[in-house]
Amino acid sequence: MSDTNKTAIAAEKEALNLKLPPIVRPLEDIGVGTPAQSKLLSYRRSKEQQKTINQLVIEGAKRNLARTLDKRTPSSPEPDYPPTMTSEIKKKGFNYIYLKQCVESSPIVPIQQEWLDHMLMLIPESLKEGKEREELIQSLINEVSSDFEKSMKRYLVRSALVRPPVKWLEDEGGHLPESPVGLDYSKLWHSNYLQTRKQILASLYIVHPTMKMLLDLGYTTFANTVLLDLTGIRGKGPIDCGSLKNDLSIQARKAEEKIMNTWYPKVISLFTKKESLEGIKPEKLDAFYNCVSTLMSNQLKELLKRTVEGFVKLFDQEDQRGLPIFKMELTFDDDKMEFYPTFQDLEDVVLGLVERIAEALQNVQTVPSWLSGTSTTVSLDTELPEHVLQWALDTLKVAVHHNLEGARKHYETYVEKYNWLLDGTAVKLIETFQAEDHTFDEYTEAKSLSQGPGAGNGDSDMLLSVTIPLKGLNPQWSEEP
Template identity: 50%
Template sequence: TSNKRSLRTLFRPAALPPPVISETSPSQKKLLAHQRGKKQQELLNQMLIDRALEVYYITMDETDGRGAAPPIRELPSTVRKYFFIKADYLLMKECVHRNPVVPIQQQWLMSMLAMVPQSLMEGRDRERLTEELLKEIVRDYEKSMKRCVLRRVLTKPDIKELDKEEEAPLPSLPLGLDFSSTWRNSFIKEKKQIISTLHIFHPTMKILLDFGYTTFFNFLVVDFSSSRLKGPVDCKSFKTDASLSCSKAEEEIMSTWYQRITSLFTQSEALDGIKLDQLESFYNCAAVLMSNQLKELLGRTTESFVKLFDPEDRSHLPLFKMDLTFDENRMEFYPSLQDFEEAILFVVDCIGQTLQNFQTIRSWLTGGTATLDAELPPHTIQWAKSTLQKSIRDNLEGPKEHFQGYVENYGWLVDGTAEERINRFEAEQPSFDEYT
């Protein structure tokens, strides 16, 4: 066995090369430590400083061309630091503002437009105003989105020079529900209590609401919208038509709306779930609901009548007969302008006096005398009369000018001036030769 060669003797251990120890050269260290962003920032800062110095020299040369500009002291490190921070913030802010914003959805615009009252969507300039409104909404939306993105991306430095920069606060996040304790049982309990005490949720009140809607949604106590098609009317006929319309409307409402309500409350199902001690509050709720329906009808009728005299839309303006009379050496309008104004304002008073004698359900059932409060608010009547008076004055400017022209051209024939001239001529007894 000693003569046998072992495997270890056949393969000698490999000789490893000596370790290579190399040192990094200065140029390699500089290359490894190079940061492109840092170099660009230093270059940008140097460009800002050079530009500021250039502007400074130009300004000093313009103000004092005789002498050289005084040497500029190097700014303190803190000032330069704030200057660079401000420049960086404004640059980043401009970059954020240039980013595109997700456009507002078309259905959102249509939903906002649907919230505008129909009365404001009428008129000659409705298309232009609608377009301006939508542009303003889009502009505010984009501005809010940019502000929100800016607040989430950048933090404004605490520098006095940036106080004037517009920056809206971030929208508050919605508060979550508190599920730390069970709430279902208490919610159901409170809901039952609300339903039992808030009578407007009672099925009878819902039926009462339906009665009012189906009866009044396209009904007016007085409607003179087609009066212009009938031609001119005199003031007396106008007042008579208004009185008759109010009387007929009251009779119609009494035979339809009020009769259906009284029939409803005579049924036993109308008081389901109402305790004996809740009857008074239940009937009071019904009275308030009925009063609100009547007030809404009268208010809508008043607004419709006032709208007929809108100076911007005279397509439905009623036509009135007015005569220019001469009596006892006086020329004047008949009816007078005061009577004409009184006839128009009479319609407002007539509307306000209608539907004032409807009994409450409680008094109708018990034989009492209490009536529903259907009186128009004073501010509504005041608004209607002041608006009509202004419209009447504006529409009577033409007849007044016509009357004044008659007075200036022919007034001397009726005020005694012509007769005085004739008498003076006859008293002088001139000869024919004096006029030839």
């Protein structure tokens, strides 16, 4: 190759080198995002345009609002209200009323049906029968439910809001609630709580598991149980008071035997197990068994009390559907007319039945006395309170006197109208009539001597047929229609 060609090629390479940019090597941190790169990558043209459009719309709306306000009649200046109308007290009052309405509008849990059922159990069955009574009971349930809802709302308002001291709010929500007293966290309380809880468990024996089992056993046994079945007494018809006394005494004795053969063995079995005295220290056994005896006594006293109340209810003057019918005879002996049994005897029988009920279950042994097996037994205190017995006796006395008032008036009617036949007045009239001279027509006069001196007074006389008995027998008196 000639030198000319070499020179041309070299010149051409040099020209090419002058036209190409210099080679730049890539940076070492090319993969790391810088703030400028992040802003560039997050930039969106559409968002910028949307911001611009929104700004234009807002500015247009402001211009339209300004033009509309300019066209309106200028409003009158705000009146100068008295300070009391714009005071802080009024603002607080209105704010409280608004908050109270908000709280009251919150949902309230209705009263439980179980609670209503327990309330209805307290109403006597005699007040539940009849269509009108059912409507009345439903009205009572609605009223109780409404009162419950109102009281819950009232409590909710009291617990959520504090009524400001405004005079015209005194009737809103009742009295001001006391300031809540929280726990004092200034000193440690957990250790004191555990210590107190331990003392309660050691001293309050009623929370012992065995006591809970005894309580459940008593409730299951005695909840719907009474010593006497008094439902069918009136259905038996007229009954002799002595027979009634014997029947109820037998019932009470059988019920007592049933309780002692069913409930009492179960009670003893609770305390013969090893775990029954778990957690009870030996020096605390006497106190524990005293608690057991008290619980058993209360259960038996409640049973006797309900039995007495059920017997007294038989003589309720307002509900006589269960009132017993006693058989009484009007007798005549030794020129004396009286009822058998007498009113006093009948009253003594009725009151004696209450005393018979009170005598039941008086020889129930205490648990430690039974477990010890000693010859000297200790019985539970199951005697009815004096005020319960006195109430029952007083109520029955009034009821017996009230129900015997009709029989007493019946007796007085006999004595008033026919006593003249027995006291010699009739004999004197007959002797006087026979001693006088009368014609045959006067002897056969229609007026009967049996009408007595009281005839013609307008009263309706009761005609009696008298059968004169043999000596030693009572005369028999029977009403004629």
